[in-house]
Amino acid sequence: MNLGNLTLSGRLIVAPLAGISDLPFRLMARRCGAALVCSEMVSAHGLVYDNRSTVALLKTDPEERPFSVQLFGASPEVMGRAAALLSDRPIDVLDINMGCPVKKVVSRGAGASLLRDLPLARAVIRAVVRNTQLPVTVKMRAGWSRDAVVAPELALMAQDEGVSGVVIHGRTARQFFSGSVDFEYITRVCESVSIPVIGNGDVTNLEQAAHMMQETGCQAVMIGRGALGRPWVFSQGRPALTPVERLSIIDDHLALMQEHLSVHEALVAARKHVGWYVRGMRGAAGFRKSLYEMKSTEEIRGQTSLFFSLEVPGPS
Numbered sequence: 001m002n003l004g005n006l007t008l009s010g011r012l013i014v015a016p017l018a019g020i021s022d023l024p025f026r027l028m029a030r031r032c033g034a035a036l037v038c039s040e041m042v043s044a045h046g047l048v049y050d051n052r053s054t055v056a057l058l059k060t061d062p063e064e065r066p067f068s069v070q071l072f073g074a075s076p077e078v079m080g081r082a083a084a085l086l087s088d089r090p091i092d093v094l095d096i097n098m099g100c101p102v103k104k105v106v107s108r109g110a111g112a113s114l115l116r117d118l119p120l121a122r123a124v125i126r127a128v129v130r131n132t133q134l135p136v137t138v139k140m141r142a143g144w145s146r147d148a149v150v151a152p153e154l155a156l157m158a159q160d161e162g163v164s165g166v167v168i169h170g171r172t173a174r175q176f177f178s179g180s181v182d183f184e185y186i187t188r189v190c191e192s193v194s195i196p197v198i199g200n201g202d203v204t205n206l207e208q209a210a211h212m213m214q215e216t217g218c219q220a221v222m223i224g225r226g227a228l229g230r231p232w233v234f235s236q237g238r239p240a241l242t243p244v245e246r247l248s249i250i251d252d253h254l255a256l257m258q259e260h261l262s263v264h265e266a267l268v269a270a271r272k273h274v275g276w277y278v279r280g281m282r283g284a285a286g287f288r289k290s291l292y293e294m295k296s297t298e299e300i301r302g303q304t305s306l307f308f309s310l311e312v313p314g315p316s
């Protein structure tokens with residue numbers, strides 16, 4: 001599949017997840033087979049005003065490319081300036097957030113709020129496309145509410161403005177994460193445009209991803225929550241992993257945290273991700289609790305190995 005002049009090696013993409021999609025998480029997704037990795041949403045204002053914590057979100061590594069950076073904002077001028085700034089960096093795709101329903105974002109007119117103002121959405125898209133040579137994508141929800149579904153129209157508008165692909169999460173903003181994804185929303189976007197459509201929502205394995213592509217006609221699938229503690233979801237055609245293989249992935253992930261994050265950031269991330277990795281295992285609840293008493297990422301590495309050794313059949 002192509003996004004503009006960029007050819008992707010597969011059809012599974014890791015979703016942007018605020019507070020989660022840091023460099024180690026993206027590197028793990030990529031190592032496990034994700035065809036494209038995405039930053040969490042990055043404030044265009046923060047970039048233009050050189051906010052340190054915003055710029056820190058752009059930290060990347062050649063191994064994770066192709067790398068998509070997602071911008072959010074409601075001012076065409078600021079979004080255009082942010083796009084121009086990003087174009088000098090080692091980035092492969094610029095994505096525009098038109099789906100986030102969170103109050104902090106929507107109250108500023110950004111994210112899913114743009115679904116309620118298509119002329120402004122068009123101006124934002126135009127400003128970004130005109131200020132970068134990179135392929136641009138737009139990630140959207142179906143509409144603000146069930147009676148205001150605009151994704152097919154917005155996707156067509158994006159295509160007219162020179163966007164290279166769209167991501168559609170098959171829920172409305174009002175729905176947040178309730179109910180289940182409606183394939184009809186994705187199908188209608190696919191029927192509306194000729195650029196690639198990436199379907200999104202509730203996919204947790206390869207079969208579901210294939211089903212979404214088959215049923216809706218989307219060319220690729222983006223996976224978010226289904227990749228938490230399960231980055232191997234991107235490994236096409238691999239049989240179920242043994243505990244030893246899973247532990248080896250966790251250990252790689254923890255090593256990447258130690259390499260790329262500050263000591264404190266690594267500890268916070270390690271607690272969170274290991275909590276997800278052990279989900280479903282015997283004793284997981286107790287182990288998850290104990291993670292908060294562990295004082296270093298190194299200790300978490302050791303204790304996680306120990307916890308897994310209880311699952312691993314010993315020599316008979």
Ligand SMILES: Cc1cc2nc3c(=O)[nH]c(=O)nc-3n(C[C@H](O)[C@H](O)[C@H](O)COP(=O)(O)O)c2cc1C
Pocket residue numbers: 015016017018019020039040041070097099100139169200201202203222223224225226
């Ligand atoms: C914790 C969390 C953070 C998210 N952050 C972002 C974000 O920064 N940008 C964005 O476009 N979507 C964000 N999303 C939405 C996801 O990218 C995705 O569209 C949604 O979770 C549905 O896909 P899934 O069912 O595979 O998780 C977030 C979702 C969650 C649960």
